[in-house]
Amino acid sequence: MIRFAAIRMVEIGAMLILMSFVIYGLIGLMPGDPIDLMRSTDPRTSAADVARLKAVYGLDRPLVARYFAWAGAALAGDLGYSRLFSEPVLATVLPRLVNSLLLMGTSFMLAFSLALALGIAAARRPSSWLDATVNFLAFAGISIPSFWLALLLILLFAVELGWLPASGISTAGGGGIGDRLRHLVLPVATLTLANLGPYTRFVRAAMRDALAQDHIRTARAKGASEIRVVVHHALRSALIPLVTILALSCGGLVSGALVTETMFSYPGMGKLIFDAVMGNDYNLALATLLLATAVTMGANLAADLAYAWLDPRVSYR
Amino acid sequence: MKLPLVLLCAIAAASLAAPLVAAVLGIDAQSVDLFDRVAGPSLQHLLGTDELGRDVLLRLLEGGRVSLMIGSAAALAAAAAGTMIGLAAGYLGGWTDRALMRMTDGVIALPLLPLLIVLAALDLSKLGLPRDFVQSEQISLFRIVVLATLVAWTTAARLVRGATLVTRSQDFIRAARSLGASVPHILVRHVLPNVTGPLIVATALSVGDIILLESVLSFLGLGIQPPMASWGSMLTNAQELIASAPLLAIYPGAMIFLTVISCNLLADALHKRLDPRLAGRS
Numbered sequence: 085m086i087r088f089a090a091i092r093m094v095e096i097g098a099m100l101i102l103m104s105f106v107i108y109g110l111i112g113l114m115p116g117d118p119i120d121l122m123r124s125t126d127p128r129t130s131a132a133d134v135a136r137l138k139a140v141y142g143l144d145r146p147l148v149a150r151y152f153a154w155a156g157a158a159l160a161g162d163l164g165y166s167r168l169f170s171e172p173v174l175a176t177v178l179p180r181l182v183n184s185l186l187l188m189g190t191s192f193m194l195a196f197s198l199a200l201a202l203g204i205a206a207a208r209r210p211s212s213w214l215d216a217t218v219n220f221l222a223f224a225g226i227s228i229p230s231f232w233l234a235l236l237l238i239l240l241f242a243v244e245l246g247w248l249p250a251s252g253i254s255t256a257g258g259g260g261i262g263d264r265l266r267h268l269v270l271p272v273a274t275l276t277l278a279n280l281g282p283y284t285r286f287v288r289a290a291m292r293d294a295l296a297q298d299h300i301r302t303a304r305a306k307g308a309s310e311i312r313v314v315v316h317h318a319l320r321s322a323l324i325p326l327v328t329i330l331a332l333s334c335g336g337l338v339s340g341a342l343v344t345e346t347m348f349s350y351p352g353m354g355k356l357i358f359d360a361v362m363g364n365d366y367n368l369a370l371a372t373l374l375l376a377t378a379v380t381m382g383a384n385l386a387a388d389l390a391y392a393w394l395d396p397r398v399s400y401r
Numbered sequence: 402m403k404l405p406l407v408l409l410c411a412i413a414a415a416s417l418a419a420p421l422v423a424a425v426l427g428i429d430a431q432s433v434d435l436f437d438r439v440a441g442p443s444l445q446h447l448l449g450t451d452e453l454g455r456d457v458l459l460r461l462l463e464g465g466r467v468s469l470m471i472g473s474a475a476a477l478a479a480a481a482a483g484t485m486i487g488l489a490a491g492y493l494g495g496w497t498d499r500a501l502m503r504m505t506d507g508v509i510a511l512p513l514l515p516l517l518i519v520l521a522a523l524d525l526s527k528l529g530l531p532r533d534f535v536q537s538e539q540i541s542l543f544r545i546v547v548l549a550t551l552v553a554w555t556t557a558a559r560l561v562r563g564a565t566l567v568t569r570s571q572d573f574i575r576a577a578r579s580l581g582a583s584v585p586h587i588l589v590r591h592v593l594p595n596v597t598g599p600l601i602v603a604t605a606l607s608v609g610d611i612i613l614l615e616s617v618l619s620f621l622g623l624g625i626q627p628p629m630a631s632w633g634s635m636l637t638n639a640q641e642l643i644a645s646a647p648l649l650a651i652y653p654g655a656m657i658f659l660t661v662i663s664c665n666l667l668a669d670a671l672h673k674r675l676d677p678r679l680a681g682r683s
Contacts, residue, residue, distance in 0.1 A: 114524060224658075
């Protein structure tokens with residue numbers, strides 16, 4: 085188990101190094117380049133200036149040499165300067181990371197508790213009207229585009245009713261904790277509803293398999309109460325696949341709300357990645373994309389380990 | 402099974418009939434009328450017009466054609482690529498299998514949307530593709546199909562590999578081999594038929610996913626480029642007018658929703674029909 089984890093960690097490290105090179109190469113293929121950007125602000129820049137600037141920034145060197153220069157600096161803790169925000173990349177990323185974790189964490193927990201309730205209720209009575217309704221709603225949740233859901237919520241609660249703000253993180257020029265919370269409601273609702281569909285289906289399927297096992301019949305025959313059967317006997321074995329899913333979805337904690345954050349102008353990591361890529365902010369795009377990659381890979385590892393840990397039948401050499 | 406199939410056929414038929422509707426109305430999805438912007442429904446424009454005075458119904462139909470085309474093309478391409486990779490990994494085994502499966506796991510473990518946004522924003526002329534091709538109108542269609550294929554092949558690859566591994570060691574395969582059957586013959590005639598059911602289900606599911614992906618990218622301005630219509634990009638424009646013309650934001654999203662849920666319900670029904678173990682379960 086520890087050996088397996090260690091091997092996977094090494095693999096993830098290798099994969100991250102590979103991805104950092106791939107992403108570095110891809111960023112170089114985006115429209116425009118830094119010198120063009122400088123040129124557009126000063127039309128008097130001559131061809132000689134361009135050549136000189138390229139030499140100063142090392143842009144006349146081959147891709148691999150530039151990559152190693154960047155990687156060396158990054159390993160030493162220097163991720164460069166953000167062009168869009170005019171501050172060091174790290175200082176830009178940290179507050180937004182906190183915002184994203186707050187947003188994702190809240191909606192993640194809400195969605196999972198709701199899915200647990202709905203999924204268990206549906207799995208206890210297969211083929212009942214309740215089961216059919218929950219199943220259909222889950223399909224609806226999977227099929228609805230999250231940005232459209234966000235638009236509908238904005239339309240209803242911000243435009244028609246005027247109850248909640250449609251964008252941002254707080255009202256300009258103040259507002260206390262209540263104001264912050266009001267700004268969280270619509271993005272959290274969007275993400276919760278968007279995640280509820282798949283989670284409910286997972287819970288329903290896992291609980292249904294668990295409740296069909298022989299040991300459940302034994303527990304019932306021995307006169308265990310319904311609550312004890314469902315929670316103690318069925319939920320325990322259903323938790324194995326569910327914890328795996330839960331660990332996997334932690335991979336979305338950083339970049340999973342990209343669309344929702346962009347819709348609500350919520351200053352989180354997803355919106356930051358999008359803005360950095362679209363705004364030719366190379367240093368920022370590189371750092372944020374790599375962070376998102378590292379987090380999803382870590383979540384995948386966590387899912388594998390959780391599975392091996394919880395299910396004694398699974399062994400990793 | 403029936404309702405989603407009927408709905409999907411209706412959407413496909415209506416989308417394909419778009420040129421006919423356009424001919425009857427005497428306008429097309431691209432014709433701009435700045436004197437008739439954001440208008441309500443009328444006989445000329447059954448669902449009204451958008452912010453440039455273009456007919457909303459016609460644009461919805463054209464968006465449907467684009468979405469269904471991308472969804473089916475990319476799903477088929479992904480199924481084909483995944484099948485090849487799965488067959489190669491499962492049948493050849495050894496280091497080929499290990500390398501291919503590592504690659505599959507690697508793709509699954511990536512944050513797909515952020516990376517797709519980078520890929521969708523790439524300047525293709527920097528890759529050395531011919532300028533005419535990069536600037537042609539079809540490039541955005543082509544690009545999305547390629548991107549969707551890049552992410553969607555993993556399911557098929559895993560399914561086919563699993564089935565190949567199980568089948569490879571069975572007696573009838575050994576019998577076929579001893580009769581002198583070639584490897585391609587064994588793979589196509591004996592291995593693939595064992596996995597067609599799950600493969601069809603996975604492909605139907607991926608159509609819905611790909612349509613969602615296309616709509617997200619188009620919504621973010623990285624997918625289908627104007628003047629071509631797409632449900633996603635129609636929503637981008639509608640977002641700015643949401644207070645004055647809310648219906649513009651309702652129609653395209655409802656179309657995406659109906660199309661995707663039909664694909665998913667159809668895939669679910671197929672899954673139950675094709676998997677004998679699930680027969681009789683709801």
